[in-house]
Amino acid sequence: MQSLMKQPACSVQARVGTTNGRRVLAVHAQAASSPAIESISGVRPEVVEAIATARHNCLTATNLPLPNRRQGKVRDTYDLGERVVIVTTDRQSAFDRLLASVPFKGQVLNQTAAWWFQQTAHIIPSALLSLPDPNVAVMQKCKVFPVEFVCRGFMTGSTDTSLWTHYKAGARQYCGNSFPDGMRKNDRLAANVITPTTKAEDHDVPISPKEIVEEGLMTQEDWDTVSAAALKIFAFGQAEAAKRGLLLVDTKYEFGKDAEGNIRIIDEVHTPDSSRYWLADTYAARHAAGLEPENIDKEFLRLWFRQRCDPYKDAVLPEAPAELVCELSKRYVYLYERITGQVFQVPDLDKAINDRIVANLQKAGLC
Ligand SMILES: Nc1ncnc2c1ncn2[C@@H]1O[C@H](COP(=O)(O)OP(=O)(O)OP(=O)(O)O)[C@@H](O)[C@H]1O
């Protein structure tokens, strides 16, 4: 699922705001050839400097001395039998291809997910065993349910599987949920819902709980357990996000069964890639005025490509400008700190990132 990205401003405007004690300067200056670029402040100068240094030391591909590598969109997994080593890379994909590598993105996703796995352990255990490196998680290998548990608190989205896309087209029933007439885009739902999709190779297909059971994707008992846990984790995430001035709008979870048959949450939780966050303090006023909610926008890189080439068809894509890649990196770090309340730790930049990972895996006795 894609997180919602703000559309670019069509005129030049500057805005200075304060969000959760941090000053955010947003400058939209869209000429015909350049997308809106919002420069976020609130990231420490030493991190900004480290981002520039790390730009040439990103984790785009891995080739670790471990067996059974499988490359996902963002993660490379190595299957060790009872355990999996999951390396979250810096890959930034869109249009089904790699657009750029973003310094520290993999670390941010890995550490954000780990933080949430710990926070939600009282609801359902995760498969996480250890973090031997900022970019690496060791997990219990689970048999993954072939369903993505999409949880939503708002009527929004713009992709084919979004709730708003279906509602706008007239649907009042979606994935086993009913919605009343008269709702507007970005309205808060009367209650959180799950709109599951099948976990298909190329694209995710909406499905109802009834179909999930009828088609044998999950037993009724497993569905009941997992859907209840998903809604609890989501409600917990919303409450935690609210403490930091954020609305957790929607997200998706994956679950699986470990070797003993225990259900565990896997993959990632409430990361900026799997979740949509809006800024809470401006939501009501903007929504009332018919404006899109504010978020920490990550759409500008996709727009930059769309304005310059056909990213679906062109064999070779232009290289993303360093300025945009570094801005994106800053936003990931900002989101990590904002979401988790933790201070981002700049990793050791003296070693090539792949070498650092191998050294850390060796230290942990994994290779
Ligand atoms: N504990 C686990 N046991 C088994 N498989 C896991 C575990 N944790 C994650 N995985 C699998 O590892 C893969 C991670 O890949 P990645 O997150 O890059 O892509 P994806 O999950 O296929 O796509 P997306 O996250 O964009 O929907 C996923 O297939 C996920 O199901």
Ligand SMILES: [Mg+2]
């Ligand atoms: Mg995933």
